[in-house]
Amino acid sequence: MTRTFRTAAVIGAGTIGLSWTALFAAHGLTVRVSDPRPDLEEALAKALAANAPDLAAQGLDTDGIADRVHVAADITEAVRDADIVQENGPERVEFKKQLFAQLVRETPAHALLLSSSSAIPSTAFTTDIEDAGRILIGHPFNPPHLLPLVEIVPGERTTDESVQKAVDFYTSVGRAPVVERREIPGFVGNRLQNALNRQAVYLVQQGVITPEDLDTVVTHSLGIRYATVGPFLSGHLGGGPGGYRHITDHIGRSMAQMELGEPSQDPEDQERVIQAVEKAYASRPYTELVHTRDREQLAVLAALDNTRRNKRNDDTHRGQTNKEN
Known part of the structure; x- marks a missing residue:
């Protein structure tokens, strides 16, 4: 016990x-x-x-x-x-x-x-x-x-x-x-976060996008998707009825050939990114940004909890109905 x-x-x-x-x-x-x-x-x-x-x-x-x-x-x-x-x-x-x-x-x-x-x-x-x-x-x-x-x-x-x-x-x-089954520096979550952050910095350094617009890309696509399904289930569903096997066969090779750039470690390049992020967000107080983040994360968690609770109730109801029939 x-x-x-x-x-x-x-x-x-x-x-x-x-x-x-x-x-x-x-x-x-x-x-x-x-x-x-x-x-x-x-x-x-x-x-x-x-x-x-x-x-x-x-x-x-x-x-x-x-x-x-x-x-x-x-x-x-x-x-x-x-x-x-x-x-x-x-x-x-x-x-x-x-x-x-x-x-x-x-x-x-x-x-x-x-x-x-x-x-x-x-x-x-x-x-x-x-x-x-x-x-x-x-x-x-x-x-x-x-x-x-x-x-x-x-x-x-x-x-x-x-x-x-x-x-x-x-x-x-x-x-x-x-x-987690094996030790690795950074564990799993931070390694995934690091990979995304490095690509985000690279894209801003290359002038492809601003920090604000990159955040919008994530919050209006991957952020919503990954709040409900992870990368593997996302891929499995993206493959349609053929599942993960189909999407791997269909676009896996072209995705693998995509060259992901490495962000520059040059101090001047890093400083430009820092200034761009500060321009985007430093005008708002830290406490206000934290409060907004936490309120919105709580809203997502509450919505997911409600959806999952309703699904459990529906499954229980269907199970009881099947027994009665």
């Missing part, structure tokens, strides 16, 4: 750590947060207040959420009775080596040790740790209190039990965990 998750330690209170904190607390966990930033208490209060509407929109009760969040004096205090630890520190191997060695020493033996690492696999920072079986990656997409995906990436010595516990934990806080 999986132990009930009652207490979480959040190590690192940047954007990701603050978002995790709000999510965990909204699901009823006691959360202890450790970060050397001098404004930690103020940052937590602001994040909980700002994220409360997003959490409420997901059907979570945010009353008393702040009472479940505690500022820890240090890492030792944060993790002393934790069931899970979610690390959100700098993307540096040496930092993670030292931190996770400390976590193994100071956490309860049952505690699951999770890293929000965006690109570094856990094997890279656990080679000198004897008890690495409960260490693995739990990589979210920003902001994790809103976007459901969590990439669970076990290291070479992560136990199967720890992988299953991670799946159980993230499922219990309303996330959609995906277990």
Whole structure:
């Protein structure tokens, strides 16, 4: 029987750590947060207040959420009775080596040790740790209190039990965990994102399109499509009744022959792209842009949830009708 998750330690209170904190607390966990930033208490209060509407929109009760969040004096205090630890520190191997060695020493033996690492696999920072079986990656997409995906990436010595516990934990806080079968830098989501971003920068550098219009291309085509189906199902449906096999035979070769350019790393070329993006978006306050993004992402998630709920109800009704007949 999986132990009930009652207490979480959040190590690192940047954007990701603050978002995790709000999510965990909204699901009823006691959360202890450790970060050397001098404004930690103020940052937590602001994040909980700002994220409360997003959490409420997901059907979570945010009353008393702040009472479940505690500022820890240090890492030792944060993790002393934790069931899970979610690390959100700098993307540096040496930092993670030292931190996770400390976590193994100071956490309860049952505690699951999770890293929000965006690109570094856990094997890279656990080679000198004897008890690495409960260490693995739990990589979210920003902001994790809103976007459901969590990439669970076990290291070479992560136990199967720890992988299953991670799946159980993230499922219990309303996330959609995906277990990846092999470690690779950047994991899956960021590699896909990186590929698209590199091509986007290349197209702007080449004068093919402006940043605003490129964003419009994505939000009015691929963004809508990929919110409902991924690349492989999209291809399968694009092939008509012949499916993925047909589209591969029909246009696969011509697509493969398309040369995808690499963006220039020349500082002047990069600066032109930066200035173009700033011209497009810097006139609007950051908080306004974030608010708009989150409201629209919540609307998409709510619409998808409603559609899927209706489909489940229809399927149940059809099943009952078939039994009666």
